[in-house]
Amino acid sequence: MKLTYQHTYEPGRDSAAPPLLLLHGTGGDEHDLLPLGRELSPGSALLSPRGDVLEHGRPRFFRRLAEGVFDYADVERRTQALADFIRAAAGHYGFAADRLLAVGFSNGANIAASLLLRCPDALAAAALLRPMVVLRPDPLPDLAGKRVLIASGDADPIVPAGHPEELAALFRRAGATVRLQTHRAGHGLVPADFAVAREFVDGA
Numbered sequence: 001m002k003l004t005y006q007h008t009y010e011p012g013r014d015s016a017a018p019p020l021l022l023l024h025g026t027g028g029d030e031h032d033l034l035p036l037g038r039e040l041s042p043g044s045a046l047l048s049p050r051g052d053v054l055e056h057g058r059p060r061f062f063r064r065l066a067e068g069v070f071d072y073a074d075v076e077r078r079t080q081a082l083a084d085f086i087r088a089a090a091g092h093y094g095f096a097a098d099r100l101l102a103v104g105f106s107n108g109a110n111i112a113a114s115l116l117l118r119c120p121d122a123l124a125a126a127a128l129l130r131p132m133v134v135l136r137p138d139p140l141p142d143l144a145g146k147r148v149l150i151a152s153g154d155a156d157p158i159v160p161a162g163h164p165e166e167l168a169a170l171f172r173r174a175g176a177t178v179r180l181q182t183h184r185a186g187h188g189l190v191p192a193d194f195a196v197a198r199e200f201v202d203g204a
Helices: 034-040 072-093 107-118 163-173 189-203
Strands: 007-010 019-022 046-049 051-057 058-060 064-066 101-105 125-129 147-153 175-184
Touching: 007 034, 007 072, 019 034, 019 107, 034 046, 034 101, 034 189, 046 072, 058 101, 072 107, 101 189, 107 125, 107 163, 125 189, 147 163, 147 189, 163 175, 175 189
Parallel strands: 019 046, 019 101, 101 125, 125 147, 147 175
Antiparallel strands: 007 046, 051 058
């Protein structure tokens, strides 16, 4: 299976540390979250793909028709493509796919949430930083044994009010163990986000 996404990979140095899948926000690339990954778990293997959709020249992981308006067929297609890439990368690089923990910001958090909802075998856990609700699958998958962190900002101008709580409830209904943390912040990340994400990764 081909490694279809442009990406970077850093081998792990600690077999006890979970491998991390780093998923950038709109306009980012495969290098954006590497410093965060190294800070959260210095011994982890890091897999960081670049979103393969361009919006006005800015990489994303799936199309949107407008701010907060999504092309759902494209979301599902790109989610499956990312799950296939993860499977291929695990075989190529030899990391433990069954322990893979996603760390996603904004659009990257949304594709990580979509992975859990549409391709749950692709991830063991996910730290979702500034996500919103993109998909509301019916029926829901069985996410028993999965761990999810949702870190939101109480003054976020991009994520609609109530979305973090709705997303947390959705994952809980699917059986996941969910931690919802709201910080005094906008859409950008603050030190409290890094602290709670580090604690979450340490609990893997």
